Amino acid sequence: MRKRQSRRWLWMSLAILLLACLMVLNLVTSRRATAGQGGGGLIALLTSPDFVVASLVAMTPLLLAALGGLFNELAGVLNLALEAIMLCGALAAYMGALAGHSPWVGLLAAIVVGMLIALVHAWFSVTLRVDQIVSAVGLNLFALAATAYVFRLRFGNVSQFPSAPGFGALSFPLLSSLPYIGPAFFQLNALVYIALALVPLTWFVLYRTTWGLALRAVGEKPLAATTVGIDVQRVRYLALLVCGALAGAGGAALVSASGVNAFQENMSAGRGYVAFAAIVFGRWHPLGILLGVLLFGFGDALQIRLQAYGVNVPYQLLETLPYVITLLALMLLMRNARGPAASGQPYSNEGARSLLKGASSREEDVEQATPAMTGAILELRRIVKRFPGVVANDHVTLAIRAGEIHALLGENGAGKTTLMNIVYGLYRPDEGHILVEGRRVQIRTPREAMQLGIGMVHQHFMLIPALSILENIVLGTKPERSPLLDLRQAERRIAQLSRSLGLEVSPYERVQHLTLGQQQKVEIMKALYRGARLLILDEPTAVLTPQESEELFALLRRLRAEGVTIIFISHKLKEVMAISDRVTVMRLGRVVRTLETRQATLPELARLMVGRAVALTVVKEEAARMGEVRLRLEQVQARGGNGREALRGISLELRAGEIHGLAGVDGNGQSELLEVLMGLRRVEAGRILFEGRDITALDTAARLDLALAHIPEDRQRQGLILELSVAENMVLDVFDHPPYARYGWRRFGAVVARAQQLMVTFDVRAPSPLTPMRHLSGGNQQKAVLARALGREPRLLIAMQPTRGLDVGAIAYVHRRIVEARDRGCAVLLISSDLDEILALSDRISVIYEGRILETLPAEAVDLTHLGLLMAGTRPEQAQPPQPQPQWLVSGDWPVT
Template sequence: MDYVVEMLNIRKEFPGIVANDDITLKLKKGEIHALLGENGAGKSTLMSILFGLYQADRGQIRVNGKDVNISNPNVANELGIGMVHQHFKLVHNFTVTENIILGLEPKRGLSVDVKSAAKRVKELSEQYGLNVDPNAKIEDVSVGMQQRVEILKMLYRNADILIFDEPTAVLTPQEIEDLMKIMRNLIKEGKSIILITHKLKEIKAVADRCTVIRRGKFIGTVDVDSTTKAQMAEMMVGREVLFSVEKPDKEAGEVILKLDKVSVKSNREGVVAVKDFSLEVKEGEILGLAGVEGNGQSELVEAITGLKDIVSGKIFINGKDISNFSIRERINSGIAHIPEDRQKRGLVLDYTIGQNMVLEIYDRKPFSERGLLNHNAITEYAQQIVEDFDVRAGQGVESVARSLSGGNQQKAIVGREIELNPDLLIAVQPTRGLDVGSIEYIHSRLIEQRNRGKAILLVSLELDEVLNLSDRIAIINSGELVGIVDAKDTNENEIGLMMAGIKRGDTD
């Protein structure tokens, strides 16, 4: 059997945690091999070892049948191994070509020969169906395009073994389709791919075999065609996973959040992001806000939470006009917010988890008295959230926030916001980048809040999440409300059309 990569019995330890505990993974030539595991299972660590960012404590790596020692990424590049990281490594004010040749600049005499490089980039782009403009600046292209630049970076360096780390976490559904096509093209041209992911749908769509790891241990390698999603989920989480959460029928109560003809400016000069937007969210209901990314959802949420001023209109909570309230006054009026970007808006990354759990309420008793913080009370409160929400961290509440995996950071934020016991919970992309076990858990907590009579505004780009959780769904397009439908009377297709701006009943 021809294996292009064999990672045998790999072990890697960090302080307080064994990230990889005797893991074996074998990549065949010309296959897409999925590496599946929960957040923090050790997938990225394993691939960082193959790419030379970390050294294994034990174990062996063979490339094309030869034992190798990959001491840094340059050695990996020489062996034909390339990696597209989850957070792209691009210089924003450089062009596509300048980014691709960084560190490998072709010279003509003493100056860099960008022209011939751009020509080669164009040829590669056409060969693999990437449609990238070699002269565009990175800051002017979409996230999906930036990812293609990362792929070109590998191809330019003649990589044959390509590692994709959670490549779809930041893409729209359309871009995900395109990426799948690109991967198939790469395989046709003789490349071999390792795909790190926790999305079972994507593995079924594109992978040949799948290796599952759980909490740092190797669980098994299976053929994707002959294994169901439920079986893979169980291997990954260690128990049976429910893909949709039970939601009892419930009459919605009083109006909690009322938006009355709200308009909000965009972050771009002079553009209005939200126009005359009116909406009500009631007690005991989950109202889903669906739309393609960038249609005003973010600005609307910023207006409700007080991060942005509104141009016109009014915002009411429990009948009280809060349009001019400060952020703290809004929190005290009963608003909690799970933000879209957990690192930018959700956590102070250099604070401990304990400190992060009281960011909004440290000025209340028992957490502080007469200006002095009560550390015992803070620790106790944070510990409860960490236990309730299964937040896994090496040093518990003393762990620094940035040391947690993305999924555990997310669970900590969701726990903190629910613990505020708000009247209105705004959940933006609450499960972005999470694995099925954590998604199931967060969904059940959101439904529990609804059943307790809370109003929940769910903003998500995952259509199945919106359909699964919502009682009613409002669709936003270019900052305007296209319509509101009952979740049980609609389907993905109808909502997809409304997201494109086609109102219900307009089919011509």
């Protein structure tokens, strides 16, 4: 509501500003016209053909540069060097026209020089990965100095410079003679018509060609484009070359628009930045850009025409009018609109390195791996992959039989995903080799993997949210006949795949509107469309409800029956037992053992995963009678980082002495809820009551003083400062409180003593309290976070994904500590996407979906089917008649598939 009101005030301010300016101008020009100093009032001025022509000529350089900038913006490159390209292009156009005695020679020179400047920018920012803002500023300064030097060197310090041949006005025999329309629109120079023609042409290239689809994919999600075989670097280079050509032509248009067809030092005068503003103003669309540059053309023409009325003082003030209007418009538009190059890290070289989560330190007891077999569809022989400071894959040998579902089991950091990224061409092995159907191959890119019949569905889906299902599936495939984007032919085959996979949505539906389960089916369709015979699925159930998981398993069994081989990467024991024919266990980068699933047991697999016997269940006594309401949320609303509603009227109660589980698929408001509770995100509406006290307006420090504590979602990014010592991290929440500080001075002895106590109590294993936190394993880092949160005996604990990334043994330890906190009377809000964790620990369970609490149930009354429907946003009364629960979900009798 507040945001809506602020936007309304901004629009009103913009309208009032425009109205006031027009009223002043109308008053001034009317008086001047009456006094004989002008040809009429403001209306006559704005509607005259000369004014229309002047506006179109003034906007042409900006339109050409902005259309060029649009290409690299949509490719995910932030190019602020438009200023340099336009300035250098203007000098090249002037000198080329003089030397060649033709403006067309000048235009060609401007295009060539513009492409060269863009190529330099591409080399710095795309290849060398220099910060693009630094690269652009450097090029702008260089262009300013270089053009001035070359111009003076060539022409000296004469007061008048020769005029270059210019583009004359084109005449259309019939149209030019039409009253008003003829002189206004059909007697312009060629560059204006070229610029206007490029608007629909740009739209056609971006939205109707395969290269345009690849360009948009690279800008939206570069890693997803890489996984379908698109060369991200090549696409970005081409986008920058197009940008250079168009912005260079914009420089030529600057010379043409000068009126004397001559170059002036710094004649671009910020127009490169204006062109960039027009891209944002136009919402990254060619037609919107045209409207944006017309605004600036209008302003430039208005300045010139007002001189005829002798308006001198207001003229200086009105010079800034287009910029003020654009600033206000951007304040309105940018709140909900961000282009690809403004999202996240636009100019980083997003490669496959981001897939690596990091591996743990080495262990010594690894059993002998199963030797390779003949007749396998895929063989990996002694694969080694090293990263700085870690060996992610250590002489891995593995064989996959044709037509089987082969599970790759291991904890986070075991090397599973890295190994499969090598198979899919995202990484190259440092040692070893790969055989596909008995033939030794080198897989250097995902495109080569797809050509060998290998497809991969990543844990974090590699789909472009802004594109349709159809566009995502055909993305990266080579057109059969022409570079134009013909989706009709692909639609028929995709419709067949969609029916076979049970995806009953329009192929033209945008991916961002699909559920996560539907998105996963699109990923599988994308692989099958490319002819995948070996399908790799990385943690495929991480974001699925129980029903969606069972649908996926049924689909995988059908694919296996059709001859598709499947590698199923997981760290969940039950899933592996339920779906696989064979299972290979990895630990610390090595293959521990491969065995038939029907011969395996859960305790055995757990032991192989962590190297020791572990307890798979937590003994949790039934909660004593719950105490008073410790925390109450009343219709709490909040927005996420993208400005959209993340929490939509959440009401929830937590009582002392209970673990209240919050179940839901990731991305439904869980992160925002934790931030709201800890004072890290502003509440838009509603109240938060802690022990009856309204704490909605309190900051994080004040809430910590009230004995609230939390375990953040990501221990390394949100919970710890890895460069600080273990001791310093242990007291981060109370570092300025006695006895750890007094009068602003740290008491280091007290800090170390506290850390030693917590390390013993919570079994944090480190050489000393002074060891930097980055040197601890993931499990010990999580224990440190847990120790800090529970060491103060909080009255409310918010635990967000408390066991993510931990091995089986560490999970049991964390669970036991959370239960002990509950038994001491702490109210615990357990937020987890792991249903097993929620069901094992919770006394009551609430389900969150799209920022709303759909239902709260006692844990003993929870039905898995009921819970899964709620997680998918469907209430049981709205669902189809319930199907019997799969036996493997409710018993220990794992099916043999």
